[in-house]
Amino acid sequence: MRSIVWLFVLLPTWVIAQQEPVQSAISPWILVDTRAVAPFKIPTGPGFIETFSEENPNRWFTGLRAGFTYALNTIGYQIERRSADTNRFALSWHLLPKKLILNKMDTFLVQVDLFSRSDMYPNGGLLFGVADALNYNQVRLIGKDKVVVQQIVRGNLNPAFASVTLSTATVALRPGRNRVAVWRRGNQLHVFVNDRELPTSPFPFRGLRGNGVGVMLAGNWLAFRNLTVRTN
Numbered sequence: 001m002r003s004i005v006w007l008f009v010l011l012p013t014w015v016i017a018q019q020e021p022v023q024s025a026i027s028p029w030i031l032v033d034t035r036a037v038a039p040f041k042i043p044t045g046p047g048f049i050e051t052f053s054e055e056n057p058n059r060w061f062t063g064l065r066a067g068f069t070y071a072l073n074t075i076g077y078q079i080e081r082r083s084a085d086t087n088r089f090a091l092s093w094h095l096l097p098k099k100l101i102l103n104k105m106d107t108f109l110v111q112v113d114l115f116s117r118s119d120m121y122p123n124g125g126l127l128f129g130v131a132d133a134l135n136y137n138q139v140r141l142i143g144k145d146k147v148v149v150q151q152i153v154r155g156n157l158n159p160a161f162a163s164v165t166l167s168t169a170t171v172a173l174r175p176g177r178n179r180v181a182v183w184r185r186g187n188q189l190h191v192f193v194n195d196r197e198l199p200t201s202p203f204p205f206r207g208l209r210g211n212g213v214g215v216m217l218a219g220n221w222l223a224f225r226n227l228t229v230r231t232n
Contacts, residue, residue, distance in 0.1 A: 110213055
């Protein structure tokens, strides 16, 4: 069995409903400021770097599938919606090798760069701790100021993973490039967007469901570069 695998998934509408905190009575939108990035030492141990080169050594999916097109080019890993069904979104990830089991790492950093069109805001983000289509963690950017931090377990939101009061924050989201980073330090999980920590971060670290890292698209178009994992 290959140690690195890809998997593309379109989730049905009922799963999406489970994931949209704006529809939940326990997850109201809250507008708050972020604080500057904490002065942490970047981990320098074993890691994984995916540049999404056109040679595609890690075999990311390319081509047309179920209403989305995938392409590796000079832009990066580009995903575009072709279907009119906006209730579905795409997950794509790789399984990290056994030497990089995130649950066993006291410190790790996972980050990715998102590129939306120059006149559009992103709707998608970073996946980590992925086991399968119904068990994963996400940091998702939506529009100008919404950030969703969630753990999904068997298709349902786990409210113990992140603060249920944080569904959005006034971070420096912008058209074009945005960076998402998740930083574990012991029993805390710090989440950053464009080098600023979310206001209710850090969150208590909860065991990850799997060991995959990847990207997600919920809007119409995004490109991804520099998917990186660093450990101590």
